[in-house]
Amino acid sequence: MKSVRFGIFGMAVILICSTLSGCWSSSPVEDLNLETGIAMDVAEPSPQEEQIKQKGGDYPRKEVITGTFQFIIPEESGGSDRSSSQKKKFFNITETGDSVFEIIREIALRTNRPPIGYHLKTVIISSSLLRKIPIYELLNFFLSDNDIRPSVQLLISTDKAGDALQESIPGQIPAYVLKDVFVSRKRNSRLAKPMALAKVIGPMRAKSSFILPNVITGEKGIKLAGAGVIKGKTQTYGGFLNESEVEGLMWMRGELSGGTLKAIDPKTRKNIVYEIKKAKSSIKATVQGGDISFRVRMTSEGRLSESFSLNEDLGSNRLLGKQESILQEKVNSLAEQTVAKMHALRADVGGFGEALRIQHPQVWRRVKADWDNTFSTIPVQVSTDIHIEDYGASKIRAE
Known part of the structure; x- marks a missing residue:
C-alpha cells in the first residue's frame, strides 16, 4: 500500500511541475518593442516621414497629431561591460496621423518588433495640441487599451512634448526619469501632485477643471515646473500656473x-x-x-x-x-x-x-x-x- 501511495504522490509532483514549465504563449522580450513613453504634439511630419510619403508610403489620414514613441533597447546578454551605463538604452520613432491607435499600428510597418504598451510609464501632451483637441479625445485609446496600465503618468508641456523624450541624463531612459522625478515631492513644495491616467477619468466625466504637471525642456535637460490647467467644460488647455x-x-x-x-x-x-x-x-x-x-x-x-x-x-x-x-x-x-x-x-x-x-x-x-x-x-x-x-x-x- 505504501508503494502505491508513493507512486501516486510521485505522479502528482510530476504533473504539478509540468504546469510550471512556462507560458505557451510567451514572447521573448528581445522580440518586442516595449513602449516607455509617448509624446503628442501638433502635427509636424519628420523628414523621414516626408521621404516615405513621396515614395508612395502613405495612407488616407489627416495630419493632426505627431506622436513620438520611446522604446527600450533590450540589454545584450553576456559578460559585463563597464561602459554599459553610458550606452543609449532607448530609441524614438515619430509618426503623424489623426488616430493614436492607427499611428501605433503604422509604426509596426517600420520595425520588425511589434509595439507593446505593458511598460508604458509616461504620456506627455503639448499645450498647443490641447488647445485644438479635448483631452478626452487624445486619451481615449489609452483608457480603452487593456495593455496600458492605469498608473501611467500624464504630463503637459508648454514646449514641444517630443523634446522631453530626448536624452537628458546619459544612460537613463527619459520616460522613466520623468515618472521618478515625483519622488522629489518630499523635498520640493513647488512640484504638483502626479496625475495618473486613472485619476483623470473622474474630472473628465464630471467636466471639472484640473491640472497636469508641466515639463519644460532646455538644451540639455528637463525640469518639471508649473502646471497646465485643463478647463472643465471644454476639456482643453486653459492656462498655466507658475511654480x-x-x-x-x-x-x-x-x-x-x-x-x-x-x-x-x-x-x-x-x-x-x-x-x-x-x-x-x-x-x-x-x-x-x-x-x-x-x-x-x-x-x-x-x-x-x-x-x-x-x-x-x-x-x-x-x-x-x-x-x-x-x-x-x-x-x-x-x-x-x-x-x-x-x-x-x-x-x-x-x-x-x-x-x-x-x-x-x-x-x-x-x-x-x-x-x-x-x-x-x-x-x-x-x-x-x-x-x-x-x-x-x-x-x-x-x-
Whole structure:
C-alpha cells in the first residue's frame, strides 16, 4: 500500500511541475518593442516621414497629431561591460496621423518588433495640441487599451512634448526619469501632485477643471515646473500656473508631502527657510442668501532649516513667534496669488466646488452647470497657522 501511495504522490509532483514549465504563449522580450513613453504634439511630419510619403508610403489620414514613441533597447546578454551605463538604452520613432491607435499600428510597418504598451510609464501632451483637441479625445485609446496600465503618468508641456523624450541624463531612459522625478515631492513644495491616467477619468466625466504637471525642456535637460490647467467644460488647455502658484495650490489643497518654504524677514532682509514636516488644509463653504464665500485654513509643523540672523537667539519664544508670523504671511500671499490666477483663468482647480458639493449640496446643484464662471466671482479668505517645532542643533553668534 505504501508503494502505491508513493507512486501516486510521485505522479502528482510530476504533473504539478509540468504546469510550471512556462507560458505557451510567451514572447521573448528581445522580440518586442516595449513602449516607455509617448509624446503628442501638433502635427509636424519628420523628414523621414516626408521621404516615405513621396515614395508612395502613405495612407488616407489627416495630419493632426505627431506622436513620438520611446522604446527600450533590450540589454545584450553576456559578460559585463563597464561602459554599459553610458550606452543609449532607448530609441524614438515619430509618426503623424489623426488616430493614436492607427499611428501605433503604422509604426509596426517600420520595425520588425511589434509595439507593446505593458511598460508604458509616461504620456506627455503639448499645450498647443490641447488647445485644438479635448483631452478626452487624445486619451481615449489609452483608457480603452487593456495593455496600458492605469498608473501611467500624464504630463503637459508648454514646449514641444517630443523634446522631453530626448536624452537628458546619459544612460537613463527619459520616460522613466520623468515618472521618478515625483519622488522629489518630499523635498520640493513647488512640484504638483502626479496625475495618473486613472485619476483623470473622474474630472473628465464630471467636466471639472484640473491640472497636469508641466515639463519644460532646455538644451540639455528637463525640469518639471508649473502646471497646465485643463478647463472643465471644454476639456482643453486653459492656462498655466507658475511654480509659486502651484506652491500656493498645494498648500490650499493640503497635498504637500514635504519641501521648504522661504520667506524674507522684512526688518533684516534676510532669508528664513522652513522645512515642512506636516501640512493640512480645510475649506469651509459659507452660504448666506444667494452669496457664496470660502475660507481656507492651512496648518503646518516643521523645522527652521536656515536663519541668516547670527546675533539672535533661535531658542527665544519671541523670535520663533516672529518668524512663524513671517512664514504664515508668506503662505497666505502664495495662496492669494493662486486664487487670483484661478479667478483670472475661470477655472476652479483648488477643490472649492467639491467642498461646496459636500457642505451645501442643494446650492451646488443650482450652480454646478456653470461653476468655473461662478467661482471666478466668489471671495476666498485664507489663513495659516505654522508651528516651528525644531530650530536645529547649534547656535551661531557673531562676535
